Amino acid sequence: MDLDDLQHYVSYRDRVSTVDEKGGRNWVYALKPHGAFYNKRILLTILYLMVFFGLPFIKVNGMPFIQFNIPEGKFILFSKIFWPQDFYIFAIAMITFVIFIALFTVIYGRLFCGWVCPQTIFMEMIFRPIEWLIEGNPAEQKQLNNGKWSFKKFGKKSLKHLIFLFISFVIANTFLAYIFGVSKLYKIIEEPISNHVALFFGVIVFTLLFYLVFAFVREIVCTTICPYGRLQGVLFDQDTMLVAYDYKRGEERGKFKKNVERTSGDCIDCHQCVNVCPTGIDIRNGTQLDCINCTACIDVCDFMMEKVNLPKGLIRYASENGIAQGKKLSFTPKIKAFTALLAILLCVLTALLITRKQIDAHITRTGGQLYQELPDNKISNLYNAKIINKTNKDIPVEMKLEGINGEVKLIGKSELHLKEETVNEVTFFIILDKSIVKEHSKKIVVGLYKNGEKIGTVKTKFLGPFI
Ligand code: SF4
Numbered sequence: 001m002d003l004d005d006l007q008h009y010v011s012y013r014d015r016v017s018t019v020d021e022k023g024g025r026n027w028v029y030a031l032k033p034h035g036a037f038y039n040k041r042i043l044l045t046i047l048y049l050m051v052f053f054g055l056p057f058i059k060v061n062g063m064p065f066i067q068f069n070i071p072e073g074k075f076i077l078f079s080k081i082f083w084p085q086d087f088y089i090f091a092i093a094m095i096t097f098v099i100f101i102a103l104f105t106v107i108y109g110r111l112f113c114g115w116v117c118p119q120t121i122f123m124e125m126i127f128r129p130i131e132w133l134i135e136g137n138p139a140e141q142k143q144l145n146n147g148k149w150s151f152k153k154f155g156k157k158s159l160k161h162l163i164f165l166f167i168s169f170v171i172a173n174t175f176l177a178y179i180f181g182v183s184k185l186y187k188i189i190e191e192p193i194s195n196h197v198a199l200f201f202g203v204i205v206f207t208l209l210f211y212l213v214f215a216f217v218r219e220i221v222c223t224t225i226c227p228y229g230r231l232q233g234v235l236f237d238q239d240t241m242l243v244a245y246d247y248k249r250g251e252e253r254g255k256f257k258k259n260v261e262r263t264s265g266d267c268i269d270c271h272q273c274v275n276v277c278p279t280g281i282d283i284r285n286g287t288q289l290d291c292i293n294c295t296a297c298i299d300v301c302d303f304m305m306e307k308v309n310l311p312k313g314l315i316r317y318a319s320e321n322g323i324a325q326g327k328k329l330s331f332t333p334k335i336k337a338f339t340a341l342l343a344i345l346l347c348v349l350t351a352l353l354i355t356r357k358q359i360d361a362h363i364t365r366t367g368g369q370l371y372q373e374l375p376d377n378k379i380s381n382l383y384n385a386k387i388i389n390k391t392n393k394d395i396p397v398e399m400k401l402e403g404i405n406g407e408v409k410l411i412g413k414s415e416l417h418l419k420e421e422t423v424n425e426v427t428f429f430i431i432l433d434k435s436i437v438k439e440h441s442k443k444i445v446v447g448l449y450k451n452g453e454k455i456g457t458v459k460t461k462f463l464g465p466f467i
């Protein structure tokens, strides 16, 4: 172990890899990965980008497929509007989400960070490759950064930052489209900016924010800022799946020497796993919170192993127990049970979302009124109803009594049309024959029908005389 190694070895637990001994920034110049995992990540990135940039444009029946309009408290999921009345679904979704995150992380570690997190996808698969393309490999980048300002340096830096700004602008617009919808963003282009100052300001702020994150803050988001990253320490256990170095097989490290019989472990101490790491860590030091499970070190180590004719998998997906006991990663009963629980939770949530009613009605008897006796031995009660039309279309609705004969008589209108995305208020009488009111407070059910099809029922009470 040379002096550099020794210093790194003793200091890696004391400070994050991106901070030097004086508290300054250790800029990470990561090597471009290549290999089986990286190829899969490229494919996933293409799919991911199609989904991320495409979703805000998808509409079903004129309704955005997805929208989280936080300022107006309007949420659209699968083209269904969710109202404050659907809060219970939101609460269940939040509980499911928290349990899901916890269980998923216990089993699969930071799999999400490496494969799905937008920060990793944009940083490692978009921004960093552009940097490699413009500024070259890590050595060339370092030389460029440390060199004096020249026309070449100015050109490269300007080009890179202009592209970074442009991509950040596109991401910011897409991000805001998830909140306000694409049609509102189009208006900034079509109408004078003075009509949409707040939104325009939002685009500028988020563009700068994304630019700062991807151009400068970078891996610090994962190693220091992200709360999910910080949670790993309490969620991991000895069986959690990680990107791990097989120290049993790799140690003692020793340089590869051609045509010399190997007496040390399989790690040839080539440092490639460190050079390729986007968070600047040495995975050989063991499990570290800074590892985002990007798999770059697996690819590069496999490549090196192949080159020196040693078996691949010195760095691989494994658990700490797996490495210690020399076992392959397998689906233990605990992993199976947790995975089944995760699947059940997701199924319950999906069922709740799919079966959620488009119409929500609440009927209450008008306060301060008992009942009115009518000619022909009939009794009436006065009601107020709040009927929420959660769709983006007006709906003609008819109210009928369920299971008993009687009449529903609207006040002030002959037909009931529920206006789109509105809480519709309606007042009406329910009229029953005295003969069927055999108790002072009778439970009744009002059915809501759209073109003859029942779309909901509401329970209420009908008051009659004391018998
Ligand atoms: S890439 Fe593999 S062989 Fe090279 S230093 Fe890392 S663990 Fe050792």
Ligand code: SF4
Pocket (backbone or CB within 6 Å): 243, 273, 276, 277, 278, 279, 280, 281, 282, 283, 290, 291, 292, 293, 294, 295, 296, 297, 298
């Ligand atoms: S240690 Fe390996 S998996 Fe973890 S962040 Fe670095 S390169 Fe990615």
